[in-house]
Amino acid sequence: MELLETSGISKSYDSREVIRDISVRLAEGEIVSLLGLSGSGKTTLLNIISGLVRPDAGKVFLSGTDITGRPGQVSYMLQKDLLLEHKRVMDNVTLPLVIRGMKKEEAAKQANVYFEQFGLAGTEKMYPAQLSGGMRQRAALLRTYLASHGVVLLDEPFSALDMITKGQMHRWYLEVARKIGLSTLLITHDVDEAIMLSDRIYLLTGTPGEIRHEIRVPANRDDRKDFDLKPEFLKCKQEIREILRA
Amino acid sequence: MNRRSESIRNKLLPAGALCLLVLVWWGLAASGVIPNYMLPSPADVFGAFIRDFPVLLSHAGVSLTEAAYGLGIGTLLAFALACAMDRFALLEKAGLPLLVITQTIPTVAIAPLLVLWMGFGMEPKITLVVITTFFPIAIGLLDGFKRADPDAVALLKSMNATRGQIFRHVKLPAALPHFFSGLRVSASYAVVGAVIAEWLGGFEGLGVYMTRVRKAYAFDKMFAVIILVVIVSLLLMKLVSIIRNAAMPWLRYRQEGTGSN
Numbered sequence: 348m349e350l351l352e353t354s355g356i357s358k359s360y361d362s363r364e365v366i367r368d369i370s371v372r373l374a375e376g377e378i379v380s381l382l383g384l385s386g387s388g389k390t391t392l393l394n395i396i397s398g399l400v401r402p403d404a405g406k407v408f409l410s411g412t413d414i415t416g417r418p419g420q421v422s423y424m425l426q427k428d429l430l431l432e433h434k435r436v437m438d439n440v441t442l443p444l445v446i447r448g449m450k451k452e453e454a455a456k457q458a459n460v461y462f463e464q465f466g467l468a469g470t471e472k473m474y475p476a477q478l479s480g481g482m483r484q485r486a487a488l489l490r491t492y493l494a495s496h497g498v499v500l501l502d503e504p505f506s507a508l509d510m511i512t513k514g515q516m517h518r519w520y521l522e523v524a525r526k527i528g529l530s531t532l533l534i535t536h537d538v539d540e541a542i543m544l545s546d547r548i549y550l551l552t553g554t555p556g557e558i559r560h561e562i563r564v565p566a567n568r569d570d571r572k573d574f575d576l577k578p579e580f581l582k583c584k585q586e587i588r589e590i591l592r593a
Numbered sequence: 594m595n596r597r598s599e600s601i602r603n604k605l606l607p608a609g610a611l612c613l614l615v616l617v618w619w620g621l622a623a624s625g626v627i628p629n630y631m632l633p634s635p636a637d638v639f640g641a642f643i644r645d646f647p648v649l650l651s652h653a654g655v656s657l658t659e660a661a662y663g664l665g666i667g668t669l670l671a672f673a674l675a676c677a678m679d680r681f682a683l684l685e686k687a688g689l690p691l692l693v694i695t696q697t698i699p700t701v702a703i704a705p706l707l708v709l710w711m712g713f714g715m716e717p718k719i720t721l722v723v724i725t726t727f728f729p730i731a732i733g734l735l736d737g738f739k740r741a742d743p744d745a746v747a748l749l750k751s752m753n754a755t756r757g758q759i760f761r762h763v764k765l766p767a768a769l770p771h772f773f774s775g776l777r778v779s780a781s782y783a784v785v786g787a788v789i790a791e792w793l794g795g796f797e798g799l800g801v802y803m804t805r806v807r808k809a810y811a812f813d814k815m816f817a818v819i820i821l822v823v824i825v826s827l828l829l830m831k832l833v834s835i836i837r838n839a840a841m842p843w844l845r846y847r848q849e850g851t852g853s854n
Contacts, residue, residue: 419753
């Protein structure tokens with residue numbers, strides 16, 4: 348059974364159809380990208396999956412349970428890291444647990460285990476302004492992970508980072524996702540990023556946005572070192588670019 | 594220019610301007626352009642300040658008490674009203690214009706009415722301070738609530754946070770800098786408000802003392818009171834800044850920008 352699944356999602360704003368009949372699925376431990384140009388309705392779809400927005404048609408299922416329009420079931424990381432500047436890093440990452448009613452100490456105990464794994468050891472008592480861009484993203488990802496039921500939705504999480512830091516974050520994310528068995532639905536407009544990180548890629552094209560193509564990345568996720576220099580990567584990139592240009 | 598020398602320059606500039614102002618004052622008094630009984634020299638004022646310091650201090654204690662009560666009540670009222678207006682849009686639409694109207698009424702016009710209604714005790718003074726200090730805090734808070742990052746609110750909604758949790762974790766912290774800006778302005782209004790209310794009647798306080806020395810044409814003592822009011826107002830504003838820095842320690846790091854990639 349799929350961990351996360353949408354079936355026939357459609358949504359209009361002011362009688363303008365933004366997305367039509369979108370069906371995606373995400374298996375346990377899988378990383379799937381939703382790739383599309385600006386304005387193709389990627390963020391609308393993520394808002395619907397996270398429960399922030401109700402679709403006009405279609406359903407969202409998490410482990411077979413209908414979670415349509417129910418926030419708090421799938422955790423969501425937006426383009427900005429959205430760390431709360433007034434809270435220390437530990438309080439930021441444990442916020443979803445505290446909101447669910449967990450005691451602060453207990454939440455900190457649960458989060459502590461992951462600080463090292465997420466490369467954040469020693470930052471627990473710091474404020475976000477004391478962290479580098481990459482560390483801020485990692486803290487936001489840890490918060491997203493702690494809020495999740497094993498599924499995270501990422502909306503262009505690395506777009507604000509410079510090229511070097513972005514590359515480091517990609518390698519780190521693949522490793523951490525493998526270690527903790529994280530299932531990820533990633534939104535991006537960066538073709539390279541989608542190929543580097545994903546098992547499969549959905550291409551959201553047209554107006555209203557529809558999924559007409561699904562591409563399987565021709566390499567195992569454990570074998571992505573210098574993958575962007577290999578012919579398979581370039582061939583995959585060429586295929587995607589042709590579809591997006593059409 | 595490095596940060597340290599910039600900070601020194603920022604402190605020296607206003608100190609220099611103040612020294613220049615005192616020098617001009619001194620020059621005017623010494624030259625006799627303005628008669629000494631109308632504009633006493635800084636030395637005369639300083640002398641009166643030192644001689645009357647114990648009396649000034651006891652009157653200042655009363656004015657400060659009124660200012661503190663008024664500022665405290667004004668802050669609580671402003672906080673409650675701003676929260677209610679943020680929660681109920683209808684209340685904001687109906688109440689905000691009224692709030693603005695209250696601020697167009699001159700303090701000196703409403704003070705005699707307050708004395709007539711409440712007598713010569715502390716009550717009318719405290720009420721006047723409440724009226725003058727309440728507005729900047731309420732408007733500051735309301736503005737701050739509105740400036741909360743909508744993406745951060747969306748993030749908390751995606752975590753299924755309640756309205757109260759969103760208020761506590763996002764809106765209130767976002768409004769804190771605006772609250773303290775309003776409080777700083779109100780702190781400076783508080784002492785002035787108390788002194789104005791005391792002009793119109795009472796037994797103690799800097800305003801009462803000022804009325805007495807005015808009747809005696811003791812201009813040096815009047816200037817001494819004005820200087821004390823300025824000093825007390827500045828100290829109150831400094832106190833608000835200290836509380837602000839203690840309440841928002843994260844701002845220090847934001848200003849320093851210690852993060853790097």
